[in-house]
Amino acid sequence: MDRTPVDDADVCIVGAGPAGGLVAHRLAESGATVVVLEAGPRFDGDRREQLEQHIRPGLGGPWEMGGPRDAFSSSGESFYPLNAARVKGVGGSTLHWQGMVMRLHERDFELDSRHGVGADWPIGYDDLQPYYAAAEREFGVAGAADNPYAPPRDEPYPLPAFRPSHSDSIFAEACERLGIDMHSVGNARNSEPYDDRSPCVGYGTCKPVCPSGAKYTAESHVEKAEAAGARVIDRARVRRLEHDEAGERVVAAAYTTPDGETHRQEATQFVLACGGVENVRLLLLSDSDRYPDGLANSSGVVGRYFMDHLFAGAGGRLDRPTRQNHVGFNTSECHQFYDEADPVNGLKLEFLNYAGPSPVIDALHADTWGDDLLDQLDESYGTHVSMGALVEQLPREDNYVGLDRETTDDLGDPVPEIHWSVDEQTEAALSRANEIQARVLDELGVEDRWTVGPDETGPAYHHMGTTRMGDDPESSVVDAECRAHDLDNLWISGSSVFPTGGAMNPTLTIAALSLRLAESLRAELG
């Protein structure tokens, strides 16, 4: 395959996840000459291979993460399992993602003004609302307008919501008695055929792989971008961005291909779309005399304010069948407590359709077989229920992504260092989530209880905040259009620009911002 640079490129996009794929598609469609450089491979071929890799022990992970290419270090109080939290390949982390999508709430854009915490965004919900609607069409979101806590919307979802599960109906009895509202939740997953992709057929393995193609992955937009003329070069790892003498414009992206060759891709405009960790790494690796602390980092905040969402959960068993693990996604959530002021951290509740073990996975790990095994499966499957929750973590300067200069990857570049901890305020919000979950489980009479709270919590794999957006070049990296304050032709797409992260899964917001960015960049190209 030819991996040499494209001549006369208008736009060079680094990264082929949703943040890069959507921009590539929009710009290629508008007639621009677009090249996308993607570090990982294309995962072509039968997805049942990844399915088997996921279910069967002994085959390695489905998306080949965690080798020397992906080395990292974790230096904070809480270990950060970075390679479980991302995928490198055409499609990016959406190859593995679950595909729950929802809009941020209005308050998320103005936490500082309303509550004196975190930061305000330089844009409001109103600015993003039309782009949210466009993003839902791009993903093919299945949803319904039954959520009284959702921010305003003017149009229906492109696809009807998945109907509630049997498990939801069990929770509904208890929630109704407690005055806790259940409602549908957006899914980037086909409830009907959409965009030439299959409807959901119930493989039940959405995370990490949907063999039917019903779950949206950014491969869709990368393919559409290619059909519109974009060139996508896989296994092309960008290692430096080079700027002009004045330090005002990026002139080239230097990338290395599997044969060990290093090439320079020149372009008029550059879009960084490598995810919330690698965006930072690439800027820091691109330091120069003009930008000694890293490219686009006059503010000194590149890498700072790293945030994730934290998981809280609780569950146990009932004395009746709960019918879990048929599908790999959820059909109901509760956003009733999201906007509360005490604790101020956003919080959303999930009713899981995949509680407890799945018989096939248990069987493959068991240390017996025959009737003995079936007895074990009978005992382990069938009566579990559980609730999840995501909790907001507010931005803190001392949570950061940096470079670990002592450790290098297989090309000799310093690896990313994640310095992360969970503060007391977030812990209090996790306890609050556990408290509500416990009320529901008590009401249901759930036994053999377990809880994941402040002591056991882990990240939800949403990397946010590290190249924050703002009006002030002294305290932010990009402006409201996602363009770097320091360099005219450098744009950053993805959740690294979020000043705060709310408690909603981030990718619909990433998509909305990407579509908005594409529009601004298009205007710039003339």
Next chain:
Amino acid sequence: MVAAGEVVYPSAAEGVSEFVETYVVGRARDDSRRAAMVDAATELDDVARDWEGAAFADLPADDRDRLLRELGVDAADPVPDGTLSERLRFHVVNELLYAFYASPTGGRLAGIENPIGHPGGAESYRRATMDGPETTDSGGERDG
């Protein structure tokens, strides 16, 4: 493989030989996987001849079960190119278990007609029982 299937599958399983021929041997995703399965089964036969004086398939089911356990296959990690017991676990036991419990045939015995790995449609999650009707919706209209 059929002889191993008779031991690895529960006694309630019906039509084991047909199931194994169709879904385990017949389903192997590529030739190399099928070849590895055959190699492992051949090795198992060799061990059975050495230790028990008969081919694996000719041993009574109890002896087949005991032989596999004596080889440590029950406790072994499945490793495609590992030690003999690890290979037997991967290419024989887990190959059989995967085909069985990721299908309605095995799933149903364990209480799930649409197990993960099986594209059994997007309706079963709404049913209260394996063969019952879908649950009636509660809590809110969803057609907005």
